[in-house]
Amino acid sequence: MEKNIQVLFLDDEESIIDGMQRLFMREPYGVATTTQLDKAREILATEKIKVVVSDQRMSQIAGVKFLREVKEKYPDIVRILFTGYTDFTAAEEAINLGEVYRFISKPWKTSELLMTIRQAIEHYDLIAKSKTHEQEMEIANRKLKAMYEIQKEFTSTVSHELRTPLASIKTAIDIVVKRMVGEINAEQEEVLGRAKSSVDRLKRLIDDILDLTKIESGKVQMNFMVNDLHRVIQDVIESQKDLAQSRGLTIKVEYGEHVPHIPLDSDRMIQVLNNLIGNAIKFTKKGGITVKTEDKSSENHVIVSIIDTGKGIAPEDLSKLFQKFQQIESGHENEEGGTGLGLAICKEIVTRHGGKIWAESQPGVGTSFKFLLPIQERRVTQ
Amino acid sequence: MSQAKKILLIDDDVNLQQLMKVIFKSKNYIVETANNGLEGLEKLETVKPDLIVLDMNMPKMGGLEFYQKICEGQEHPKYPVLVLTARANMEQLFKQLNIDGFMAKPFEIVDLLTEVETIIEKKSNAGIKVDARGARVPHKICVVENNPEMLNKIGSIFLGSGYMVNPAQNGTEGIERIAGAVPDVALVSLGLEDIAGDMVILKLKLMAKTQDVKYILYTPKSAERAAIAQKISQKEGIERFVEFSDPQELLSAVKEMLKG
Numbered sequence: 098m099e100k101n102i103q104v105l106f107l108d109d110e111e112s113i114i115d116g117m118q119r120l121f122m123r124e125p126y127g128v129a130t131t132t133q134l135d136k137a138r139e140i141l142a143t144e145k146i147k148v149v150v151s152d153q154r155m156s157q158i159a160g161v162k163f164l165r166e167v168k169e170k171y172p173d174i175v176r177i178l179f180t181g182y183t184d185f186t187a188a189e190e191a192i193n194l195g196e197v198y199r200f201i202s203k204p205w206k207t208s209e210l211l212m213t214i215r216q217a218i219e220h221y222d223l224i225a226k227s228k229t230h231e232q233e234m235e236i237a238n239r240k241l242k243a244m245y246e247i248q249k250e251f252t253s254t255v256s257h258e259l260r261t262p263l264a265s266i267k268t269a270i271d272i273v274v275k276r277m278v279g280e281i282n283a284e285q286e287e288v289l290g291r292a293k294s295s296v297d298r299l300k301r302l303i304d305d306i307l308d309l310t311k312i313e314s315g316k317v318q319m320n321f322m323v324n325d326l327h328r329v330i331q332d333v334i335e336s337q338k339d340l341a342q343s344r345g346l347t348i349k350v351e352y353g354e355h356v357p358h359i360p361l362d363s364d365r366m367i368q369v370l371n372n373l374i375g376n377a378i379k380f381t382k383k384g385g386i387t388v389k390t391e392d393k394s395s396e397n398h399v400i401v402s403i404i405d406t407g408k409g410i411a412p413e414d415l416s417k418l419f420q421k422f423q424q425i426e427s428g429h430e431n432e433e434g435g436t437g438l439g440l441a442i443c444k445e446i447v448t449r450h451g452g453k454i455w456a457e458s459q460p461g462v463g464t465s466f467k468f469l470l471p472i473q474e475r476r477v478t479q
Numbered sequence: 480m481s482q483a484k485k486i487l488l489i490d491d492d493v494n495l496q497q498l499m500k501v502i503f504k505s506k507n508y509i510v511e512t513a514n515n516g517l518e519g520l521e522k523l524e525t526v527k528p529d530l531i532v533l534d535m536n537m538p539k540m541g542g543l544e545f546y547q548k549i550c551e552g553q554e555h556p557k558y559p560v561l562v563l564t565a566r567a568n569m570e571q572l573f574k575q576l577n578i579d580g581f582m583a584k585p586f587e588i589v590d591l592l593t594e595v596e597t598i599i600e601k602k603s604n605a606g607i608k609v610d611a612r613g614a615r616v617p618h619k620i621c622v623v624e625n626n627p628e629m630l631n632k633i634g635s636i637f638l639g640s641g642y643m644v645n646p647a648q649n650g651t652e653g654i655e656r657i658a659g660a661v662p663d664v665a666l667v668s669l670g671l672e673d674i675a676g677d678m679v680i681l682k683l684k685l686m687a688k689t690q691d692v693k694y695i696l697y698t699p700k701s702a703e704r705a706a707i708a709q710k711i712s713q714k715e716g717i718e719r720f721v722e723f724s725d726p727q728e729l730l731s732a733v734k735e736m737l738k739g
């Protein structure tokens with residue numbers, strides 16, 4: 098069977114070339130030999146050469162120069178230089194410049210020569226293989242990105258398309274409930290009240306899905322600004338105080354001393370706090386909510402805790418909390434109907450701040466949602 | 480009481496259109512309806528509304544084309560326009576239209592009525608400094624700046640002086656945020672990437688809700704811009720034009736302005 102020619106020898110001494118063919122007879126690859134530069138170029142253009150071995154001292158061209166030419170034209174081909182001891186400097190320089198993979202000194206040992214060529218072919222194959230992998234990865238990556246774009250586009254379109262009919266449903270219910278088209282009795286109001294709460298939940302769900310998609314895709318720019326965390330917390334508590342009071346719950350704060358101003362997107366931080374404090378109110382029957390801050394400057398962060406006196410969360414559920422659409426069995430009548438996305442959004446926002454969010458709970462005692470925010474910026478930029 | 484006001488409602492979603500009609504009628508508005516821009520134009524031949532409530536995506540003629548038609552080559556239409564949006568493309572909305580207000584679908588009835596009333600009466604929402612309990616609420620400012628470093632610098636100057644700061648990083652976001660939570664003062668950078676700062680202010684000045692906000696247009700000082708700056712500072716709607724070498728100068732400008 099004809100062997101594929103994979104190695105090219107260029108040497109202007111006929112005697113050396115003659116010996117080569119015989120030497121490689123038993124090797125699994127074919128070898129092309131020539132004393133002519135033109136012929137060597139022709140072979141390179143027509144055969145699938147993996148390794149080129151060139152003598153350094155030739156009348157037509159210096160070996161290093163020829164190999165440089167090979168490198169420019171066929172960068173993947175492994176190049177080996179044949180040198181006498183007197184050309185040592187040239188060989189060393191060629192290796193340093195990356196023009197040559199190895200050099201073989203004359204006179205050579207047959208076993209050494211064969212070994213070097215074999216290694217060179219292996220080297221070529223390895224590089225080629227990893228290159229294919231890289232290309233495959235890149236194609237897969239590009240496909241994934243394209244798919245992600247489509248999904249994003251789809252989510253955003255669907256959200257917008259859903260809003261229009263939803264607006265009609267919501268408005269229709271509101272008109273009746275607000276008695277803009279005549280009186281309704283208590284039973285009718287209750288029935289519509291249930292429709293209304295579902296519609297409002299659907300609206301929140303659409304908003305949350307769109308919001309989460311936007312944050313996840315990095316489309317939402319975070320507006321970081323060095324800010325007073327306590328003031329942001331105060332703002333949120335102010336807005337939730339009435340709700341807590343109506344349920345007989347207290348909200349108190351335990352602000353740590355020397356909590357520094359830190360870079361944050363206040364709008365987004367309000368979103369996180371609203372969510373966590375809102376949840377705490379929703380899932381607490383008796384007692385109250387404590388918002389606590391701690392200065393951990395030595396570890397370059399501050400910690401915010403939202404502590405409730407609710408019934409707690411089972412340990413096996415704690416890790417699931419921040420996944421999308423995870424609603425833990427609460428045992429409570431969940432009258433407001435969460436979207437199952439609130440905590441996932443909180444996690445994204447805290448992560449984009451370069452922070453971390455988690456929950457600790459003691460069933461029967463209460464739950465603490467905690468997040469830390471870096472003092473020095475090390476937020477995730479997209 | 481003055482004469483009943485007239486609203487032209489243009490929306491291809493007949494359900495919502497009819498429902499809004501019920502809402503407006505309950506407040507004694509006279510309501511005319513159209514199913515698309517083309518029908519809207521026909522209506523305008525016989526009806527002179529005090530306000531047009533306009534949907535964007537419609538068959539035959541959408542909101543954008545209708546808007547351009549009623550502008551008749553002018554920069555502003557003859558009638559005040561409130562745009563209803565499913566929040567699809569806000570940038571295009573702010574860039575291409577000079578609207579008097581916008582309302583996201585779905586909306587709360589009371590918000591829709593307040594917005595309509597505000598536009599028709601050109602009543603102002605801004606400038607409320609004392610809350611229900613009578614406590615002094617810190618002044619709210621909004622900073623629109625696309626250079627994060629500068630945004631941070633300006634923001635911390637105001638935060639450090641006890642202001643509430645709402646930051647935005649481009650013109651579209653700025654308009655949304657300023658209309659969403661109306662500030663006392665808006666500081667707008669001239670060199671915004673999506674919509675130029677002076678245009679942002681112009682659009683906000685046209686919206687009923689945000690017309691009374693005090694606007695400061697600013698830019699860091701540079702010699703070659705001096706001539707352009709001169710021109711811009713004379714534009715309408717801009718309370719003050721500040722060219723600073725130190726962003727601290729913005730703080731004194733705002734302080735002075737709020738005193739007066």
